[in-house]
Amino acid sequence: MFGSRRHLRANLRYLRALLRRFRTTLVLAAGLFVLGPLLFHWRYIGPDGVPISFxxxxxHVYFLLYGQPSLPYVHDWAIEALNVVIPPAGIALVADGVVRFAYLYFARHKNDKEWIEVVTETMKGHVVVCGAGRVGYRVVTQLREMDKDVVVVEKREDAAFVSALRDENVPLLIDDTRSPLCLPRTNVKHASAIVCATDDDLANLNIALDARKLNPNIRVVIRLFDEDLSGKVRDTFKAEALSSSSLAAPAMALAAMDPRIIHSFHLGKHLMVVSLFEAREGLPGLNISAIRDRFGGLALSLMRDGHEQLHPVGDEVMRAGDVLTVQASYPEYCRLRAFTNEADPPIFAHQDQIGPVWPRKAG
Incomplete structure (x- = not known):
């Protein structure tokens, strides 16, 4: 139901954008089919001396477009001028209006550049994602789950997730980001953010600079492989520059040391971890607030009897067999682990069984 409403809104926005783009054509058409007949009605007097109706x-004006006048010829300079001017003017109007309108309507099914440009004209506050690889696709998926409008730019037609994005009706522009027309086609000047997620550091930097030139207030997120470069960009460019290696390194190191840790990230100078704790020893009888106050562990979810409760309340008391997803700094996590005397992770801590309690991993 939600998807159908979203699709209807998208089609209405598309129709509004087309009408706005063809407003000059519509005005000229109104002038041709309203003003033209009025002039003939006012000026034309037939050979029998009788004026014609509107x-x-x-x-007569309609058939003039096809070179087939329906009224007899009369000696009147104004009527002769209209008979000469209306056919070429009407043909040009039909060619520019009807043909281009039909082309844009069918082009939307081919993800044509002009169709993408029309679609993005209806958007404001959207996010432009450059790169349709694995990272870009995950970013798009996450943004769409938050009901955010997204436009994707990809250089290669055969990129990994181009077909998947088209199947999900995500506006996808196949274009070279170095082209001066590429970002304007995404309506980047009205976008709230741009995510540069290609696999080329230089291309990501160029995209970010071009986006800031077109929209000085846009939020820029850059994926960079060079960790030193990401730090410099973050400090001087005032953008969110994320190094793939710096994001992956803590997770890989901690996973090698401790299989209980399912996610890790840096918060300033603090190494934060997310882990699962089964209430076996120490935890039963403690409430959520006590775990937070004594060990600094923030409870993200509580799994009990197969049912998950996000953000359990502070006075919720742990029972034997409960599984708690906890976020804490690494030293706090070590203290909590020592308190519970757990050397192994819960035996059923598997993504397919736990489901939503596993946060998404970066990259």
Whole structure:
């Protein structure tokens, strides 16, 4: 139901954008089919001396477009001028209006550049994601789960997730990001953020600079492989520069040391970890607030009898067999682990069984 409403809103926005783009054509069409017949109705006097009705005048103007006048010839300079001017003007109007409108309507099914440009004209506060690889696709998926409008730019038609994005009806522009027309086609000047997630550091930097030039207030997130470069960009460019190696290194190191840790990240100078604790020893009888106050562990979720409770309340008392997902700094995690005397992770701590309690991993 939600998807159908979203699709209807997208089509209505598309129609509004097309009408706005063709407003000049619509005005000219109104002038041709309203003003033209009025002039014939006012000026034309037939050979029998009888004026014509507005309907006859409209009929005559319509067939003039095809070089088939329906009224007899009369010696009147104004009528002669109209008979000469209306056919080429009408043909140009039909060619520019009807043909281009039909082209744009069908082009949307081919993800044509002009169709993408029309779609993005309807957006404001959207996010532009550059790169349709694994990272870019995950970013798009996460943004769409938060009901955020997204436009994707990818250089290669055969990129890994191009087909998947099209199947999900995500606006996808196949274009070279170095082209001066690429980012304007995504309506980046009205976007709230741009994510540069290609596998080329230089290309990501170029995209970020071009985006800031078009929209000085846009939030820029850059994926960089060079950790030194990411630090410099973060400090001088005032952008969120994320190094893949710096994001992956803590997770890989801690996973090698402790299989209980399912996620890790840096918060300033603090190494934060997310882990699962089964209430076997020490935890039963403690409430959530006591775990936080004594060990600094923030309870993210509580799994009990197969049912998950996100953000359990502070006075919730742990029972034997409960599984608690805890976020804490690494030293606090070590203290909590020592308190519970657990050397192994819960035996059923598997992603397919736990499901939502596992946070998404970066990259």
């Amino acid at each position: 309907g006859e005048a409209l009929h």
